Amino acid sequence: MAQYDNYCDIGNIQEKIKQYFIENSFLMKEQIFDIDLPESKMRKLKHLNEYTIGSDDYIRLSTKISRLKQFKKEEMYLGKVDKSEKTAICLHFTAGNFGGADSTTCNTKPNRAIEKHNAVNYWVYRDGTIVEYMEPEYWAHHSHGGDTYNPKIIAIEIVNYGWLELKNDGYLHSCSGIYCSKDEQCKGKDLAYIDLANNDYDKLGRYPHSEYRGYRYYAAFTTLQTQSVAKLLKTLCKEYDIPYRFLPYDIRFDHFEWNEPMRQLVTDWSSFMNDNKEKAGIFSHVNTRYRNEDTNAVVKWDISPAFDWEYLENYNGFTTSFPLENNTNKLYQMTPIQWLNAAERGDQKGYFPIGSNLTAHTIVHIASPSTQSTPVRAMPNGSVTDLEIVQGKTKVTTGITNKIIIKMSSYNESE
Structure with a gap:
């Protein structure tokens, strides 16, 4: 227990x-x-x-x-x-x-x-x-x-x-005494402790060690x-x-x-x-x-x-990680579907992945909310697989001025 x-x-x-x-x-x-x-x-x-x-x-x-x-x-x-x-x-x-x-x-x-x-x-x-x-x-x-x-x-x-130290009694101790048991159900964000050998915070796997300055477990x-x-x-x-x-x-x-x-x-x-x-x-x-x-x-x-x-x-200041920041339009208060509806423009209007004419629609059209340059952010982490920047003209074949394709994954491909 x-x-x-x-x-x-x-x-x-x-x-x-x-x-x-x-x-x-x-x-x-x-x-x-x-x-x-x-x-x-x-x-x-x-x-x-x-x-x-x-x-x-x-x-x-x-x-x-x-x-x-x-x-x-x-x-x-x-x-x-x-x-x-x-x-x-x-x-x-x-x-x-x-x-x-x-x-x-x-x-x-x-x-x-x-x-x-x-x-x-x-x-x-x-x-x-x-x-x-x-x-x-x-x-x-x-x-x-x-x-x-x-x-x-x-x-x-x-x-x-x-830092927490695992002692012979089976409990993790802080500098003030017993902190919690080492049960797996106590491990993780919003729980009791973090194990650096399997760090729940390090989703990218960047930290290469199983301890830090002599301690493996932290609150x-x-x-x-x-x-x-x-x-x-x-x-x-x-x-x-x-x-x-x-x-x-x-x-x-x-x-x-x-x-x-x-x-x-x-x-x-x-x-x-x-x-x-x-x-x-x-x-x-x-x-x-x-x-x-x-x-x-x-x-x-x-x-x-x-x-x-x-x-x-x-962290970009909003509760939802939409690609474009825009305080005036309060994008952070929209649902994802509401945001997509606002982002799609003109004849191409529709929801990914199906357009309003019920044909395949595999691209989201992101229009800058102002004449000023606005940064575009990917929602989750990923790797860029294709990049095409066209200066001063629009591609006739697709109607896309700038294109970035990002490969995203919800699992660890190394496993």
Whole structure:
């Protein structure tokens, strides 16, 4: 029988999150960004002095600070920079349950909080709730970038236990104790754990190893988390003019040494992205630190290959992956049949694979929704088998100006 730690059981998450925010009512229901999330899941921690003195929220937060000897939000950060100085985003995981999110703002020991200033800008909980603890212009220590590079980074913490170790009792243990049994029914996305030897996130089979930094098993993330992370990343990249891109997969989990490699990681990806963009992109904590300098022990695993990187890479801001992006026509609200009807033009109008005249119709005609160049994306992964680009004229035989044929498959041909 499968056994979960009650913090990782998906069925319990929603109620626990709800109760957590009831108990911490100073986390206001406030829209942070105009992204597709319910307002109840966009929360912001305010300074104590941002509340009306004597209001219920002022009293609750001031009482909690006094009772638990917690520190104020203004003591979290070390400084503030202009938004133009932000060049990258760093992803972390908490290595603990959702209650650990509070440790950055309330429960961290004062000497660590005040003297070391360990904090991040955002937390993404297991139910997809996003909490903004510091506005992105503020910075604190969160990576191994120090005072030199941390000011340039926006930091996001994802609630997740991290690495898991299989012990003699047959259970997978996290750093906090028993996490779950190793039953197959516990394995997979939205369940309890991921096995890197058979990685449910790695649909493309890109990760060639069965472990990462000494561990084979990792706690699974929830789909709600991944979706919220993608939406938050897309919004931050747009707001702070940071390219929405990730390190090439063959170096995505590498450690970048101090100082020149670290500078490139945070500010300049031209050496491994073959472009001249002035800012970097999105990386994770493992890129800034690997081992403890004194003991040589491995100390960082976030974010490992046990994460849905493919979802983030392919995320375009819509809930349905249609070939053309078009906010004004709200294509993301259409059904596939509605979209096909809108995409087909003129005499060729009809539904794939049968046209309106009931003859074979094996091509979908994709018309750009504007006079500007609009990117066309394939819905699933595949390989290009034929490509024909005609500049300045239309082919008489087929009426097609540009043609791309992609071979797609729902199974692994190597099996």
